[in-house]
Amino acid sequence: MTSAFSRVRFVLTEPSHPGNVGSAARAVKNMGFDDLWLAAPQSSDMPQAPEAIALASGATDVLEKIQTAPELGQTLAPITLAFALTARxxxxxxxxxxxxxxAAMAREHLQQANHRVAMVFGCERAGLTNEQVALCQRVCHIPANPAYSSLNVSQALQLVAWEMRYALIDPADRLPSTPDIKPDPGKAAASGESIQALFAHWEEALIAVKFLDPAHPKKLVPRMQHLLQRSGLSQDEVDMLRGLCTAMIKAAQQK
Amino acid sequence: MTSAFSRVRFVLTEPSHPGNVGSAARAVKNMGFDDLWLAAPQSSDMPQAPEAIALASGATDVLEKIQTAPELGQTLAPITLAFALTARxxxxxxxxxxxxxxAAMAREHLQQANHRVAMVFGCERAGLTNEQVALCQRVCHIPANPAYSSLNVSQALQLVAWEMRYALIDPADRLPSTPDIKPDPGKAAASGESIQALFAHWEEALIAVKFLDPAHPKKLVPRMQHLLQRSGLSQDEVDMLRGLCTAMIKAAQQK
Structure with a gap:
C-alpha cells in the first residue's frame, strides 16, 4: 500500500503566512508524503520566502516541488475524493x-490504483468558504477542545498527515526496526519450565534467608510469582534471578 | 471519562527553546489538558519569556500554571503510568x-480514579537518556517517515495530545454539535416509500423527455436508482427531485 502515499495531496487554500507553508512542507515530509499545493496563495513565491525555508527545516525538496493554482478547483482536478477540513x-x-x-475512508478509497485523495485546508483567518467546501466530497473535523479549538493551519495539517500515515502504513512499520541487533536467545521469553524451576529455587532461597516461614507462608509465594509473571521474564532475567537465589542460599549457609 | 483529562500530565525534559514551551502549552490546551511540567529546564523562567507567550497564543492560563522541577523523577512522583517518547x-x-x-493503554489505566498518566518528552537535541527512559513504565514511538523523522518536540507533543484526547473523549463528541440548528423534518432521511414514489415519478419523467425508451430500457433505471440511493436522500431532496419530474413532464407535454 506504500504507493498510496504518492496519491495523497495536501492543499493549502489562500495561505498568507510563508511560515505556515514551510511548516506544512515539513509535516508533509515527516509523514512520508510529498504532494503539496497552494490554491490562490497571497503570492506565488511564498515557498521561496526565507521564513518558509527556515520552517521547512530539512524538507526543502517538498518545498521546492510545491505547485500553485489560482483556484482551489484546479488543484483538485485529478482528485477522486477530497476532504474539506473545517472547524464549524x-x-x-x-x-x-x-x-x-x-483517514480510514481514504485508505479504503486508495485501494483502487487510479484513485486519488486530497486533504484541503482553509485560509488562516477564516477557514474555507461554503463554495470551497462544495468542491469537496466530504467535510472533516478535528475534535479539539471546544473551549479553545484554535489550531494553527500547520498544526491541523500535521494531525491530518499523521492520521493518513497511520492508516496507510503496514502495522509492522509502526515500531522502529532494530536491524543492528542480532536475535539474542537470552532476550527470548522464558519458557514455563524455566520459570517453574526459578519459582522453586526462589522459594528455597526465601526460606534460606528466613524471609519465608514454611509453617506460616501467608500468601508470599503466590504474590511473588504473580509479580514476576506479570513482567514477562526473559531467559536472561531468569538466569540472573537464579544466580541471586544461589547467592542467597550460600550466604545463609555461611552464617 | 472527562475527569481523566485532569489526570494526564505532559513533561518536557531539559527544554532549551522558550518557543517550544509556548507551543506545548497551546497544544496541551487545544486538546483539553492543562497539566504541563518542565524537568530541568534551561532556566526556570522559560514560561515567562516573550517567545513562549507569543507561541502559546491564547493558552496563557496553561503557560502560567506550568510547574518546574530540577529532576525528571520529581515530575513523575504521583504518576502511576509514564510513557517515554523516543525516536530510536x-x-x-x-x-x-x-x-x-x-493512548489506548492510558485510557484503560485511567479507568481507576486514582491512576495518573504522564507523557514524557526529551530535550530538543538528543531526546531522552537511557536513565530518563528507565523512570518510565513504557517507551512509545511516533512512526514517522524513516527517511525524515525529525519531528520538533512541540509537533510530537501535539500528536501525542491529540491521540490522548481522541482516546478519552466520548465518541459522540467527535463531531461539533449544532445546537443552533432546530431539527428540520425536511433534513431527515427520506423513507423507502417516498423514495419508491420518486423513482416511479422519475422514470415517468425520463420517458416523457424521451431520454428513456421503455422498449429498450437498457440499465438506465437501475443505474439512476443506484446513484440516487447511494447519496442518502433527505425528504427535502426527494421533494426537490419530484418538482423536477413534474417540470420535465410538463415541458414534454407542451411541445
Missing amino acids: ARDLGPPACDIREA | ARDLGPPACDIREA
Missing part, C-alpha cells in the same frame, strides 16, 4: 466525519 | 508501543 459544523454541505474516520 | 529503538528498556497504542 455546516448546515448545508457534504457529510461530516472526524479526521480518523477520514 | 532501545536495546534495553521498557516495552515499546506506538502513540495510538499508548
Whole structure:
C-alpha cells in the first residue's frame, strides 16, 4: 500500500503566512508524503520566502516541488475524493466525519490504483468558504477542545498527515526496526519450565534467608510469582534471578 | 471519562527553546489538558519569556500554571503510568508501543480514579537518556517517515495530545454539535416509500423527455436508482427531485 502515499495531496487554500507553508512542507515530509499545493496563495513565491525555508527545516525538496493554482478547483482536478477540513459544523454541505474516520475512508478509497485523495485546508483567518467546501466530497473535523479549538493551519495539517500515515502504513512499520541487533536467545521469553524451576529455587532461597516461614507462608509465594509473571521474564532475567537465589542460599549457609 | 483529562500530565525534559514551551502549552490546551511540567529546564523562567507567550497564543492560563522541577523523577512522583517518547529503538528498556497504542493503554489505566498518566518528552537535541527512559513504565514511538523523522518536540507533543484526547473523549463528541440548528423534518432521511414514489415519478419523467425508451430500457433505471440511493436522500431532496419530474413532464407535454 506504500504507493498510496504518492496519491495523497495536501492543499493549502489562500495561505498568507510563508511560515505556515514551510511548516506544512515539513509535516508533509515527516509523514512520508510529498504532494503539496497552494490554491490562490497571497503570492506565488511564498515557498521561496526565507521564513518558509527556515520552517521547512530539512524538507526543502517538498518545498521546492510545491505547485500553485489560482483556484482551489484546479488543484483538485485529478482528485477522486477530497476532504474539506473545517472547524464549524455546516448546515448545508457534504457529510461530516472526524479526521480518523477520514483517514480510514481514504485508505479504503486508495485501494483502487487510479484513485486519488486530497486533504484541503482553509485560509488562516477564516477557514474555507461554503463554495470551497462544495468542491469537496466530504467535510472533516478535528475534535479539539471546544473551549479553545484554535489550531494553527500547520498544526491541523500535521494531525491530518499523521492520521493518513497511520492508516496507510503496514502495522509492522509502526515500531522502529532494530536491524543492528542480532536475535539474542537470552532476550527470548522464558519458557514455563524455566520459570517453574526459578519459582522453586526462589522459594528455597526465601526460606534460606528466613524471609519465608514454611509453617506460616501467608500468601508470599503466590504474590511473588504473580509479580514476576506479570513482567514477562526473559531467559536472561531468569538466569540472573537464579544466580541471586544461589547467592542467597550460600550466604545463609555461611552464617 | 472527562475527569481523566485532569489526570494526564505532559513533561518536557531539559527544554532549551522558550518557543517550544509556548507551543506545548497551546497544544496541551487545544486538546483539553492543562497539566504541563518542565524537568530541568534551561532556566526556570522559560514560561515567562516573550517567545513562549507569543507561541502559546491564547493558552496563557496553561503557560502560567506550568510547574518546574530540577529532576525528571520529581515530575513523575504521583504518576502511576509514564510513557517515554523516543525516536530510536532501545536495546534495553521498557516495552515499546506506538502513540495510538499508548493512548489506548492510558485510557484503560485511567479507568481507576486514582491512576495518573504522564507523557514524557526529551530535550530538543538528543531526546531522552537511557536513565530518563528507565523512570518510565513504557517507551512509545511516533512512526514517522524513516527517511525524515525529525519531528520538533512541540509537533510530537501535539500528536501525542491529540491521540490522548481522541482516546478519552466520548465518541459522540467527535463531531461539533449544532445546537443552533432546530431539527428540520425536511433534513431527515427520506423513507423507502417516498423514495419508491420518486423513482416511479422519475422514470415517468425520463420517458416523457424521451431520454428513456421503455422498449429498450437498457440499465438506465437501475443505474439512476443506484446513484440516487447511494447519496442518502433527505425528504427535502426527494421533494426537490419530484418538482423536477413534474417540470420535465410538463415541458414534454407542451411541445
